[in-house]
Amino acid sequence: MQTTNTTEQQIIDAAKKIFMQKGLAGARMQDIADEAGINKAMLHYYYRSKDKLFEMVFTEALEQLLKRINAIFTGDMPFKEKVAAAVDHYITSLSASPHLPIFIINELNQNPERIVERFVHAAEFPDIKKFMQEMLTEMEKGAIRKMSPLQLMMNTLSLCVFPFIAKPIISNVFGMNDEQYKALMEERKKSVTEFILMSLRP
Amino acid sequence: MQTTNTTEQQIIDAAKKIFMQKGLAGARMQDIADEAGINKAMLHYYYRSKDKLFEMVFTEALEQLLKRINAIFTGDMPFKEKVAAAVDHYITSLSASPHLPIFIINELNQNPERIVERFVHAAEFPDIKKFMQEMLTEMEKGAIRKMSPLQLMMNTLSLCVFPFIAKPIISNVFGMNDEQYKALMEERKKSVTEFILMSLRP
DNA sequence: ATTCTGTTTAACCATTTGGTTAAACTCAGG
DNA sequence: CCTGAGTTTAACCAAATGGTTAAACAGAAT
16 A cells, blocks of 8 residues: 555554544644644645544544455355454454454444435445345255344454454453464454354354 | 432532543533533532542442443353344443443543453453353364464454444444434344354354 | 745644632531 | 632633645646
């Protein structure tokens, strides 16, 4: 990924970092300017207001998250492999940017209307429903036990995403440092896949 | 629970509501004063600063969350019943205060040091380890299949808590209103318990 | 060289925000 | 009734913050 080093790009990179770290309310325009190594007025020159700049960052982040969610579901793998691939993909992906989900969820929670506009032209999530259809097919075939596909979908996401969201609590409760936590997440790829598939035994 | 209607109590009630809704950075002292129906100066009269007031609310919320986490694990039920009881308890409990986990996790994420002082004298979480010990016992007996107790613990928490944290995304992706989502959580009590126990079949 | 356009800077501004202060009010005890 | 301690209020303050402006700068086109 070649991030062209124009001022414009430097700004959104800096904004992304600061907003993800401190949230909309907590982020200061000066922080972003400092992070980008430029004057505060430049922020307003390129993106008119704090809100406009935030909107830009947030939209991109949300799209990124949604893309990740159903990146795997499109493939043509057999069902069980697809589960394994999805789990692996999520955990790998979230290891690289662990703040993404908390950022999205938190801002979305403080301003739920923000999602509305975004989802009108969303070409991002139909694949999920396709995957849920595959679940039903497998159940009919008797390859896996019957259960609500929606619940199964939520379970899969929960098992992958939650440990990253709750890292500060979990790592403290069990007294782990960052390295140990990362190892735990790595081990988790196999563990979660197995957990799901074992549960789905007919 | 009789919330004595002293000014003092009114303030922390209001503060709890506003902080949970907007976070530390997003909350305004004026908002809290308005919510409590009092003058802004009163906040400083009773609790010296915004930070002090926040600390109070946050600590209480964290303790509440931790208490809930291991409320069930203390009992003397057989293992499988304990799992069912725990899942039921979490989902019921979170349905009543769905903003608790997001609040904690978000603030903890922006200021991880905050947890340190809190956990020094924590008499709150040893029960979790006791429960993990019970898992091992069950595995040795062959009553459930073998897996990492830590991962199983994380799975249980993930399955219960995540759907509340990610509600704004999930309900939008699947186009559900609040009522439907609540029903989904209700259905989830049985579904998650079953999902876990089915996975643990030897 | 000069002009013209887009970019960058420093100084400035209005508003918001956390916090203070001194006066006013309440009410129990003398 | 009066005093005095705790409580409440309105007015105020200094700092921080998002945003503006006009001037300076750079570099391509004429």
